[in-house]
Amino acid sequence: MANLTTGEAARLDKLSGKAKSLTVGTRIRNLEVAGAGADDLELGESGTAGSLTIFPTTASKGKLVFSATDSNGNDTVTISGPATHTGGDITIKLPHIAGTLLHNGTADQSINGDLDLGASGTEGLLTCYPGTGSKGTLIFKAVDNSGDDAVTLSNYASTGAAATITLPAITGNLMIYESAQRFIPLSMVNAREVSSGDPGNIAVNGGILASDTTPILEAANGATDSMLRITWAATNVDPIALSTPLPPDFNPGADLVFHYRATTGAATDTFKLTLESWFNEGDTKVSDTSTANLSQSGTYAEGTITIANADIPAGAQTITINLFPAAHANDTCLLNASCWFEYTGIALTS
8 A cells, every 4th residue: 555644745646556545544734636547535435434634724723524424325425516617716615504504405505503694793694586587686684783782583483374574665774563562543532422322313413522412522621731531520421432443453362452541530439431342243242341440630540441352253343332431429530532442463464
């Protein structure tokens, strides 16, 4: 067997005979397999592993190892240059991954692990091309943020089905905020006084609220505080009604919460508001009360009334409400005329 000494720059065509091989563990600085009809270089043999280890110029900076692992069959994997390449030299840099870079037999690549593009202070881009030439690209790019924070793109855990996200055609920044809380404004100025669910006749203008109806629509304190409010006089509990559509992303599987700002005119009575609701048409009335008594003595505070999801039918698209205070023999009930619903939204598929 012909051997090469450690550190010797060598060409295998300098070796003579059929046994052009290196002894186990031989180290050399540079190696070329060349010459007329040059033989192949084999490391190991079937049943005995062989590997090629290459070190960089700087000590203790890692190494590149070429090695073969068992395949399902007795197959040969060949790495070769492109036959149609006509440019200059080609440099292939492997991605920084904590795992295995897999090739699935097509033009696609699978990465079993993490993929880092660039490094801190060095920009890296991920560029994706569509199937048709000259039709643009999709580029994933990181920009400087105010801290050294990581942003993660991930799927929603409870989608329940495959999803496709199409970005809108905009010139500018697309800001995405995820919140379960959605909002439906309710102007109680449009509410009508009702009796057993029915507005009054034309003689009472169909139940439109005014300064002489029960309840009344008024400013809190004339020009000094023109906030519109609905005022129930002491002992008055006439309901007011309002109907509104529900947004397409309304989730009937979650609670619907009515929000209001209200107070009492004095501190004698403690009472709550009652909300009656009907969804769509032909629905059975659901009655709910506020979670706490109204704030007293003219100090407005936010309150809520929850319609439980069990009382909301699937396919709910509209809601009609009746709102009125519980018994209050002495104090007025003062309701800010701007109320709202909060609900949990769902992702729309069309």
